[in-house]
Amino acid sequence: xxxxxxxxDDGVASAMVDAxxxxxxxxxxxxRGIEILxxxxxxxxVLLDLGLPDMDGIEVLRRLRQxxxxxxxxxxxxxxxxxxxxxxxxxxxxxxxxxxxITELLARIGAIRRRAQRASAASTxxxxxxxxxxxxxxxxxxxxxxxxxxxxxxxxxxxxxxDSPGTAVSRQQVMDQIWGNAxxxxxxxxxxxxxxxxxxxxxxxxxxxxxxxGYRWTGEP
Numbered sequence: 502x503x504x505x506x507x508x509x510d511d512g513v514a515s516a517m518v519d520a521x522x523x524x525x526x527x528x529x530x531x532x533r534g535i536e537i538l539x540x541x542x543x544x545x546x547v548l549l550d551l552g553l554p555d556m557d558g559i560e561v562l563r564r565l566r567q568x569x570x571x572x573x574x575x576x577x578x579x580x581x582x583x584x585x586x587x588x589x590x591x592x593x594x595x596x597x598x599x600x601x602x603i604t605e606l607l608a609r610i611g612a613i614r615r616r617a618q619r620a621s622a623a624s625t626x627x628x629x630x631x632x633x634x635x636x637x638x639x640x641x642x643x644x645x646x647x648x649x650x651x652x653x654x655x656x657x658x659x660x661x662x663x664d665s666p667g668t669a670v671s672r673q674q675v676m677d678q679i680w681g682n683a684x685x686x687x688x689x690x691x692x693x694x695x696x697x698x699x700x701x702x703x704x705x706x707x708x709x710x711x712x713x714x715g716y717r718w719t720g721e722p
Contacts, residue, residue, distance in 0.1 A: 502614065503527045505544040507537045507561070508576070509554050513599070517548065517576075520603045526610075534561035541569045546610060549593070551577040551584070559587055566592035572613045576601060628663040630707070630720050635663045644702065654679060654690075655698045662708060662718035671715040 504521055508514040509532045521528040529544070531537055534556045537547055547565075551558030562573060573595075575588040580598040588596045595609050626638035634643045640656050642649045651659065657679045661670055672691065680687045695716070699708055709717045 502546065502610075503529070503544050504610070505537055505540065505547045506530045507534065507547060507553065507558075508532065508550045509552070510550075520606075524603075524607060534558065537561065538564055538568075541565060541571050544571060546572045546574065546613060548574050548576045548606075551575060551579055551588070559591055562588065562591045562593060572617065574606075574609060574613070576606075628666075630663070630666070630718075633702070633704075633707075635659060637664070642702075649701050651698070651701065652694070654694045655701070658691075658694055658698055662716060666718045666720045669711055669715060669717045673715075675715065 504526055506514055506517050506521070506528050508517065508530065514530045514532070518528040518530050531540070532554070534553045537544075537549070538561065541547065549558055549562060553561065558575065558577065562575070565571070565573065573593050575593045575596045576599060577584070577588075577596075578599045579585075585596050594613050597606060597609065626636060628635040628637065632645045635641075636643075637660060640660075642651055642656070642659065658675065661675060661678065672688065676682065676687050676691055680690070695708070699705055702708070707719055709719050711717060
């Protein structure tokens with residue numbers, strides 16, 4: 502991972518770069534806002550101070566957002582609520598007040614990185630879980646390389662579950678989204694299709710029943 506550190510204080514910048522590189526993160530220090538505006542394609546994430554010598558950090562952030570979606574964590578001494586709100590409204594992904602603990606900074610960086618990875622996976626329309634591949638675009642299910650035939654309703658059920666693994670989905674949500682209503686007859690149809698889907702997948706533990714609520718895709722066989 503490559504991080505651009507935009508910080509005009511030599512001592513703070515040096516300590517930050519050293520801490521990041523000690524944690525196997527490549528860091529490059531810049532002291533002026535104009536530098537990150539021209540070099541943003543070089544980085545996977547930017548740590549941005551607001552008190553820069555050539556322009557205010559909020560202006561840097563505003564201009565950066567016109568040309569790039571690179572994640573930005575504002576790291577500044579400004580701790581008033583107005584500054585935090587302005588930073589987030591102008592496109593910052595997170596906001597930390599100096600002096601920031603390196604453990605917290607690393608945790609925030611890790612969280613942003615995971616979100617980016619999930620977004621990237623979502624854009625491919627593929628969901629993979631230990632030998633199970635669900636292609637949301639092709640509307641297909643493969644288990645250990647073998648394509649499993651699903652009915653339209655079975656795939657719609659599967660799609661709802663794998664699109665948010667680990668998140669509980671209520672029966673009401675499922676019936677409303679797939680059948681368009683939550684009548685008793687539909688509830689019985691849901692049970693039939695869920696049983697068939699579980700049988701075809703052949704790994705009962707993947708779809709957990711939450712008593713009195715609904716279902717959850719566990720992501721584990």
